[in-house]
Amino acid sequence: MAADVEQTDWSALVFRVRDHQDRAAFAALFRHFAPRVKAFLMKSGASEALAEECAQDVMATLWQKARLFDAERASVATWVFTIARNRRIDALRKSRRPEPEDLPWGPEPEPDQAEVFEAQQETERLGVALAQLPLKQRVLIERAYFGDLSHSEIAAETGLPLGTIKSRIRLALDRLRQQMDVKATEK
Amino acid sequence: MTIKHHLSDELLMAYAAAELPEAFNLVIASHLSICDECRARSMAFDALGGAVIEDSTCEMSAGSLEACLSRIEMLPQAVVPERRHSDAVLPAPVLDYVGGGLSSVKWRSLGMGVRQSILRIGDKGASARLLYIPAGAAMPDHGHRGMELTLVLQGAFRDEADRFARGDIEIADSSVEHTPVAEAGEACICLAATQGSLKFNALLPRLAQPFFRI
Numbered sequence: 001m002a003a004d005v006e007q008t009d010w011s012a013l014v015f016r017v018r019d020h021q022d023r024a025a026f027a028a029l030f031r032h033f034a035p036r037v038k039a040f041l042m043k044s045g046a047s048e049a050l051a052e053e054c055a056q057d058v059m060a061t062l063w064q065k066a067r068l069f070d071a072e073r074a075s076v077a078t079w080v081f082t083i084a085r086n087r088r089i090d091a092l093r094k095s096r097r098p099e100p101e102d103l104p105w106g107p108e109p110e111p112d113q114a115e116v117f118e119a120q121q122e123t124e125r126l127g128v129a130l131a132q133l134p135l136k137q138r139v140l141i142e143r144a145y146f147g148d149l150s151h152s153e154i155a156a157e158t159g160l161p162l163g164t165i166k167s168r169i170r171l172a173l174d175r176l177r178q179q180m181d182v183k184a185t186e187k
Numbered sequence: 188m189t190i191k192h193h194l195s196d197e198l199l200m201a202y203a204a205a206e207l208p209e210a211f212n213l214v215i216a217s218h219l220s221i222c223d224e225c226r227a228r229s230m231a232f233d234a235l236g237g238a239v240i241e242d243s244t245c246e247m248s249a250g251s252l253e254a255c256l257s258r259i260e261m262l263p264q265a266v267v268p269e270r271r272h273s274d275a276v277l278p279a280p281v282l283d284y285v286g287g288g289l290s291s292v293k294w295r296s297l298g299m300g301v302r303q304s305i306l307r308i309g310d311k312g313a314s315a316r317l318l319y320i321p322a323g324a325a326m327p328d329h330g331h332r333g334m335e336l337t338l339v340l341q342g343a344f345r346d347e348a349d350r351f352a353r354g355d356i357e358i359a360d361s362s363v364e365h366t367p368v369a370e371a372g373e374a375c376i377c378l379a380a381t382q383g384s385l386k387f388n389a390l391l392p393r394l395a396q397p398f399f400r401i
Contacts, residue, residue, distance in 0.1 A: 023256065030252050039245040052248050056255040064265040073230065078237030085205050085236065095209040095310045097202075100219035100226065101279030102270040126238035145239040147206045166197070173196055176235070 007124070008032070010076035011069070011116050018066035026063060029076070034059050037084045043146040044088055054087050061087070070107035072115035075123035094147075122180075129179035137172035140165060190354035194218060194225050198336075198358070203232035208312030210380035213280055214336040214356070217378055220278035221354045276341050281306075281317070281378060289376075292317055297327050313382045320344065320369040320377070333382025335359045342375035344368060 008028070016025035037058045041051035061083050062069075069079055089097055130138060143154065155162045194202075194215060201207045202215045219226045248254075271279040274288050284306045285291050294302035300321040308315050313333070317340075320326055326344065336358055343352035346365040351357050359365075369375035 026256075027252055030255060033240075034251065034255070035244045035247050036240050038247060039243045040240050042245065043243065052251065055247070056251060056258060059255050060258045060262060063259045064262050067265070067267065074233065075237055077241050078234045081236035081240045082233055084240065085203075089205050094205055095207065095212065095312060097205050097207075097209070097212045098216040098280040098283065099271075100216045100229075101273050103226075106270070123234055123237045123241070126234055127241050130235070130238050130242065141235070142239050142242065144200055144206070145204045145236050147204045169200075170196070173200075 007120075009120075011071040011111075011120065014062070014066050014069050014071070014076055017063055018069070021063075026059075029062065030059050033062075033076070033080050037080060040081075040084055040146065041088060041091070043142075044092065045146075046088070046091060050091060054084075054091050058083050058087050068107060071111045071119060072108065073103075073119065075120045077123045078119070088147075125180060126176065129176050132179065133172055133175060137168050137175070140169050141172050144169065190222050190224070192349070192351060192355040192357060193222065194228075194356060195358060196228075199225065199229050199232050200235075202229065203236050208308075208380075208382065209310045210306075210308050210313035210315035211334075211336060211382075213284065213306070213308070213315050214338050214378055214380045216280040217278040217340075218338050218354070218356050220273050220280060276376060278340070281340075284315075285317075294319060300324055301327050303327075313380050315378065315380045318375075318377045318379055320375045322369055322374055323371045324369050326367040326369070333361060335379060335381045337377050337379045340376045340378055342373040343370040344375050344377070345370060 010029065010032070013022075013025040013029050016022035017029070034055045038051045038055035041054050042048060046054065058080065062080065065083075069076070074082075086097070088094065130141065133141070140154070152162060154160070154165055158165075198207070198211070198215060202212060205212075207215070215229075219229050271283070273279045274282065276289050277285065282288065285304075292304045294304050294317075296302050301324060302319040304317045306315045306317065318326070320342075322342065336356060337351070338356050339351050339353050341353060343350060344367040345351070346367045348365075349357075350370075351367075
């Protein structure tokens with residue numbers, strides 16, 4: 001993911017959906033995020049048909065709840081992840097997941113551009129840091145999010161002791177943190 | 188208020204991935220409602236989820252976008268949910284489960300002034316309850332075979348090693364043997380989630396299995 005790839009301002013597209021029901025903006029969001037949500041759900045154990053169905057649901061929710069998107073707090077990718085996670089809870093009959101209380105401030109109609117940029121940058125930096133992890137560590141982090149297997153099931157499948165899996169995940173998180181700190185101070 | 192005992196990365200990541208039993212999710216959501224530090228860490232774990240989602244892609248079915256757009260046309264106008272707030276003792280997620288504040292809690296006496304109220308949890312992976320321990324009284328003896336999360340909502344308790352006050356979370360596994368005692372002064376109210384309420388039942392199919400195999 002080279003820096004010369006032109007960055008799309010995804011939150012601006014969400015605002016166009018929110019303010020103008022802009023179908024072209026939605027189509028661009030759909031082309032990027034729908035296949036990613038579908039891949040995420042399939043890796044979480046959904047069949048292709050269920051994943052397709054749910055990915056469409058997730059994108060429809062993005063349209064419907066565009067007003068609730070808080071661009072100062074989360075990138076569009078992060079927001080889409082949270083919608084996909086909630087859809088997966090229903091689709092795969094996962095345990096109910098209560099949310100914390102609402103923060104005292106809500107989404108601003110005119111969010112601060114610097115904050116919006118920062119939220120998107122953070123996701124992109126995390127993506128780069130994730131890609132740079134040793135493969136063994138990255139796979140464990142991703143599997144944790146796909147939720148396809150519990151730690152003990154991963155242990156049974158790979159023959160790795162549970163302690164090794166836990167310490168690899170810990171190492172991966174430490175490394176991600178270091179990367180994020182380095183990049184944040186470089187700015 | 189300074190919170191000293193926080194959630195582990197492991198729990199925050201599992202909460203982000205929605206991989207925990209409901210009772211644990213409830214305790215975590217309650218802690219996040221009163222701990223800004225863990226709330227920020229929890230948001231970072233959501234951002235990591237965003238990065239994971241960005242990482243892999245696949246093909247959508249033909250006509251997927253059009254199907255989605257017609258689905259959107261059928262959708263009702265989204266209702267903006269009312270903002271949920273905590274009260275002085277119960278965090279918003281607990282208020283939801285209790286259906287009101289402290290005065291709505293249906294306590295049952297466990298003797299010696301100790302009371303508990305078991306919350307209605309949909310899945311059987313773990314159970315959740317509110318505990319009321321009078322100032323100076325000991326927590327009821329509760330052996331647990333799995334993990335237990337305890338969040339202090341009012342007052343404080345101490346065990347041999349530590350002190351836990353409002354907002355603090357105690358993460359104990361089955362190896363932890365201790366006798367927490369509520370501090371003098373104010374009754375201690377906690378939210379506790381305990382894993383493995385089904386352990387006993389789960390034993391039955393395992394015992395039956397060899398017979399069915401024959």
